[in-house]
Amino acid sequence: MSALVWTTAVSLAAWCWLLLCRGFFWRADVRLPQRAEPGEWPxxxxxxxxxxxxxxxxxxxxxxxxxxxxxxxxxxxxxxxxxxxxxxxxxxxxxxxxxxxxxxxxxxxxxxxxxxxxxxxxxxxxxxxxxxxEYLLLTDADIAHAPDSLRSLVAAARAGGYDVVSQMARLRADSPWERLVVPAFVYFFAQLYPFRWIGRRGARTAAAAGGCVLLRADTARRARIPDAIRHAVIDDVALARAVKAAGGHVWLGLADRVDSVRPYPRLHDLWRMVSRSAYAQLRHNPLLLLGTVAGLALVYLVPPVAVAAGALAGDGAAAAAGGAAWAVMAATYLPMLRYYRQPRWLAPLLPFTAFLYLLMTVDSAVQHYRGRGAAWKGRTYARPGTVPDEG
The missing domain is CATH 3.90.550.10 (Spore Coat Polysaccharide Biosynthesis Protein SpsA; Chain A)
Incomplete structure (x- = not known):
């Protein structure tokens, strides 16, 4: 068997594992639980x-x-x-x-x-x-809430005993670039932090979506929020980790009626959104960057390359394995496209979108080493540990 066939077989095996063993991250059905309203509203x-x-x-x-x-x-x-x-x-x-x-x-x-x-x-x-x-709702200035958003969040938190209830706001996906990039952004986030795992008591996986976080006030004090995470660029994930470290229970899911109104019409706008924090997500670690680039290439880029190379070289095994991996990849992306009300023909384009994210991640590292990492709205934030720590 050729090296291409072996590499493609590894990619296909990785997709089978992601499909079945990664918390069913690709299913877009983790939504705010419908709970009975409390007798007394906090x-x-x-x-x-x-x-x-x-x-x-x-x-x-x-x-x-x-x-x-x-x-x-x-x-x-x-x-x-x-x-x-x-x-x-x-x-x-x-x-x-x-x-x-x-x-x-x-x-x-x-x-x-x-x-x-x-x-x-x-x-x-x-x-x-x-x-x-009793509760704090931390929400961004670009997030629009349905009239019953707050009462739904509080009802879910009270009934489920959650210290954090967070919804990932539906981002705008109107322009061609938004349609191509935005659903994948949420898909990749869910792959990193499977929502079902986050909601399990005792599970180590922790994440939240900063646009909509209902936080119990006494939990915030116990977890020292936000002082304990004051330098975090990816503050929502850091908040969830701090809450879980303090013994709290976190829930995260997709929103139905909480929407971001911020437009990202150009690729440049989306590129800045991703690249400003991508290398921080990798803890500014060059080895993690290399592993991420290699992983993205193996999982997302090898299947279409194997299909094309196998067809040109007459290597049927490589083309078949690449086609199977590409098909599984596209199938896992369909639920997120449906959630964003996007056409199904975008699913086979996921390798191209993943390649864009790979470039954004590399650019994030380049900007970091040039001293322009984590720049946002006129501020550039230093890597944690390079500034004096406060008592």
Whole structure:
């Protein structure tokens, strides 16, 4: 047997393992549990960190202010040094739409060792602490919530005994590049962090989706959120790990009525979204980078290459094995495409999308070593451990 056949057979075996032994990550059916509503609704404070979000705030903030929540709830928008009038616009929207009480405040520039978002979250949690809430809803400024979003999150948390209930907001997938890249982004995330494993008590797998995180307030204090994760660029995963390390129970699933309103119309926009944190996901480790590149190539690129090379060289075994692996790959992608309401013909294009992600990951490492890693909205964050640690 040729080296190509052996390599393709390994790729096919990897896909069989992913299909059956990776928590059924490819199934898009992990949704917010429908639970009976509690007899007494706990108080909730919503914390929204916002930096230069005037373009999206009119489509997101009114949805939070309009929450149909039977208990006491209010919103704290923390303006993280915006230069586009985000804070003023938030006050204007609250005056125009009414609804839940809104407080707008600013914490000033973050000190060394803090990301801007987490510094803003810390300030918001501090403001909310005076109200003594039982739960905190941490949500991004580009996330729009259905009117019953908050009550559904709280009902699921109370009934399931969860310390964190997080929904991965449905990202926008309207432009051609969004259709090609966005569903794969969520598919790859679920492959790294299978949702079914996250929800198991005692399981080590931990992740959350930062756009929508309902967090029990006493758990936040016990896990020292956000101080314990103050330098994390991928703050949602770090939050879930801190909660689990403190003995908490985490649930993560796909959202039905929580949507991101931020557009990513160009490949450049999507590239920046992925590359700013990809190397941080690999803990800035060159060996992990090499392993990731090799793994992506073996799993996603070898099957189509084997089909083409096998057909040209008359190697039927290589072409057959590559075709089988490609078919399994495409089949596992179909549920995510259905969730995003995208055509099925995009499924066989997953190897091309994976190749784009491979390049984005390499670019993330290159930008890191050039001193421009984890750059976002005018800030560049140092690798953890290169800044003084606070007590």
């Amino acid at each position: 108080s909730v404070c919503v914390v929204v960190p916002a930096r230069d979000e005037a373009a999206v705030l009119p489509a997101s903030l009114p949805s939070l202010l309009a929450q149909d929540y039977p208990g006491r709830a209010e919103v704290f928008l923390v303006d993280d040094g915006s230069a586009d009038g985000t804070g003023e616009l938030a006050r204007e929207l609250a005056g125009r739409h009414g609804g839940l009480p809104l407080t707008v405040d600013s914490p000033g520039e973050p000190p060394a060792g803090w990301t801007g978002k987490l510094w803003a979250v810390r300030h918001g949690i501090g403001l909310a602490g005076a109200r003594g809430p």
